[in-house]
Amino acid sequence: MKTIMVATAIVALVALSGCASPTVLEGKYSEADGWRKGTVVEIGPAKSLKRPAFYDCRTVASGTEGSDQYVMIALLSHGHSHARAAKLPADSQLQVGDKVYVNFKDCSAPIPRRSSSPSD
Template sequence: MKIGKLFASLTTLISTVALAACAMSPYEGKYSHEDGWRKARIQETGSLEQLADKYGYTCPQADKAEKSATAAVVGYQGGGRWRKQLMLLTDKVEFKPDDLVYANIKQCGESLVSRSPE
């Protein structure tokens, strides 16, 4: 009887550790979910002024940016539903709708990073 309980406890412990490791592992070893990185898809690109009028300001760094700055709206899954976030495009990289990216939703002025399909 004691061996059965020990085996059940050990199985539960291993499952819990494995699940926690998956939940905390960073994307590609460097983009941590805890730091705000999410797998996202470009929904639309344009000027900050154009997208802010359409989607509203969801990016605190956008207040300091030029209205003509290039921006993108990304879609990502969070809290069990799809969300949209306005992001500034800070690099010279050209993104277009449906491109897959990593987006840091806590730092919307941080560069988007291209990612491969899974």
């Protein structure tokens, strides 16, 4: 009987530790660091983006920033739908509908495309 209780306790501990381990996307984008899966929903100048952004990296667009392109990314954070507005890197080839990774904690983080997989 004691052996069964010990085995049950070990199985329970292993199961609980599996839930506590951090999720890492594609082996390099840790959810603990703020990375989430997202979808590009808008691209344009800072003032033209219509969707409100819960995580907003836009600065007040001045005369020199007015032509800079920004991207609005829809994402889930802890089960809630949010959006992130971020400056689009000059060399970026992102388009509306692209599946990406976005870091909601870091405005200077890159916005890499996700590898395609059936669960995306």
